[in-house]
Amino acid sequence: MTNFSRIKRQYHFILLQKLIVASVLIGFLSAFLGISLKHITEHYETIFFSKAAHHWLYIICFPVFGLSVIYFLRHYLFKKKSNKGIKEIFDVAQSKTKNLPLYKIPSHFFNGLLTVAFGGSTGIEVSTVVATAAIGNVAQQKEKRFKKYKSELICAGITAGITVLFSSPVAGILFSMEVISRKKNRIFFLTNGIALLVATALLLFMDEKPLFPISITTWHVYAIPYFIVLGILAGLNSVYLTKSVLFFKTMFGKIDKHYHKIIIGGGILSLCLLMLPQLYGDGYHAVRGIFTETNPVATLTSLLPLIGILLLKPIATSTTLAAGGDGGVFAPSLVIGAFLGLLVATLLNTYLKANVIPINFMVMGMAAVLSASIHAPFTALFLVCGMINNYSLFFPILMVCLIAQYTSKMIFPFTVYTYSKTA
Structure with missing residues (x-):
């Protein structure tokens, strides 16, 4: 040498x-x-x-x-x-x-x-x-x-x-x-x-505990068509979230005075919180609350909060970020996905007698919306499995993540992190 x-x-x-x-x-x-x-x-x-x-x-x-x-x-x-x-x-x-x-x-x-x-x-x-x-x-x-x-x-x-x-x-x-x-x-x-x-x-x-310590035991093959529906809906919801963030940032960017942004953004956010307190902060407290739902029935009083969160969470998140708040779409995607999963499971069990497991749909919904929002299906898969410390739904989650990402990309091929005005 x-x-x-x-x-x-x-x-x-x-x-x-x-x-x-x-x-x-x-x-x-x-x-x-x-x-x-x-x-x-x-x-x-x-x-x-x-x-x-x-x-x-x-x-x-x-x-x-x-x-x-x-x-x-x-x-x-x-x-x-x-x-x-x-x-x-x-x-x-x-x-x-x-x-x-x-x-x-x-x-x-x-x-x-x-x-x-x-x-x-x-x-x-x-x-x-x-x-x-x-x-x-x-x-x-x-x-x-x-x-x-x-x-x-x-x-x-x-x-x-x-x-x-x-x-x-x-x-x-x-x-x-x-x-x-x-x-x-x-x-x-x-x-x-x-x-x-x-x-x-x-x-x-x-000795950190899982963010959502829940118990999942099984899933059923007959529910696969419903998983596909959940994946498509998750992709649509992620596009709504992404476009909401981009729209509000563009609108608030036209406001010259920063205190005007704070007053307008804070006012919209406060209004959303008054209507639905579940939107406060990261929303994980609201997700923990719905994980206790074992056999929900579709009624006007049970469906309105779920639909309200799907519609208002992207607006609350967008105004928070546009008005100067620090954060992104991770937590909002997880919250939207959980409530979307509960809504879909409730409708399926009430009107189609599908007998699906609501908690499974909540977990899959979380991963699916996150996957579509950041275009990272494998990250979403392992992240959500880590949050619940359970890998029983590995293959269904992977399926809905890929479907959700594909759906969102077909409609709008960008995320809030990759979009630029020149794109």
């Missing part, structure tokens, strides 16, 4: 060692940030929602107050920069010069927390994704030799963040692969694999 070959080999070995250390640090910091944001947001959302549930005045005040605080934080603390969400990650990952600044970590942490805690009808998932991506990007900036691995290190942070949010290691790495990453090489799997293992270890150490 020549001296040059020996030096080259030693250089690659040292680089590999540094990448491993960086991946461990990224994995731990991202997982810790994700799990902290998850528990803090859940804690304050519960407190504020209980207050709002007992007095309508809080429902009117909370959204405007939360959006106002977020505006002042951005204006005076975070360099007057608006948060572009996942689109910004795409731009940075594909550029050799652009970077996610360090302030993106506290910015998305606090803005995501404030948005959901004060009733913004979205979730902390996108806030976590951008903040953890920033952790990976900062690690890349600290070492010159990591520059060509910027995309891999950004994805390592995201993988760890998604893993702890949904207690699903597979969903974490699949999200990075399906939605974020444009290249999958040995370094990608090394860095993301290490970050995933660190995040999983933290989950086990913290």
Whole structure:
């Protein structure tokens, strides 16, 4: 072996060692940030929602107050920069010069927390994704030799963040692969694999429970035609959600004064919350409530709230984001899917005597709408299975996810993350 070959080999070995250390640090910091944001947001959302549930005045005040605080934080603390969400990650990952600044970590942490805690009808998932991506990007900036691995290190942070949010290691790495990453090489799997293992270890150490601890035992082959119907409806609902977000962002973009956006957006959101309190925050509390429905019957009083949520959740989410709230379509898609599944199962059992299992349709609906909204069927599959810690519905979920994604792409081939005005 020549001296040059020996030096080259030693250089690659040292680089590999540094990448491993960086991946461990990224994995731990991202997982810790994700799990902290998850528990803090859940804690304050519960407190504020209980207050709002007992007095309508809080429902009117909370959204405007939360959006106002977020505006002042951005204006005076975070360099007057608006948060572009996942689109910004795409731009940075594909550029050799652009970077996610360090302030993106506290910015998305606090803005995501404030948005959901004060009733913004979205979730902390996108806030976590951008903040953890920033952790990976900062690690890349600290070492010159990591520059060509910027995309891999950004994805390592995201993988760890998604893993702890949904207690699903597979969903974490699949999200990075399906939605974020444009290249999958040995370094990608090394860095993301290490970050995933660190995040999983933290989950086990913290003894994290599933987000929705429900029991699913079986599914029936005769229900497959109904699964297909659910998948098509999920695709239609995802397009409605996507187009609502894009429409409201365009409309609010024409408003010059930011306080006008806050008042109008907060007013629309408050009105939605007054009609349907289930729309408050990420909506997971409402999903837990309907998982107790074992044999619902279709009546006017039972169907109206379900239809109302399918119609108003996209509007509440869109106004939250357009008025300056921090978040995305992860949580809204899951909530819409759960209520869609319950609606379909209720109608089938009442009018067609189909004898389908409502809880199965709720779970499949969650995965299907998410799959169609972000065009990532395998991420949606493992994410929802991780949320309930049960893989009994693996094949039905995969089926409805693929059908929903295909349906949505046929109607509108973009997501809120991939759409551009020039497209």
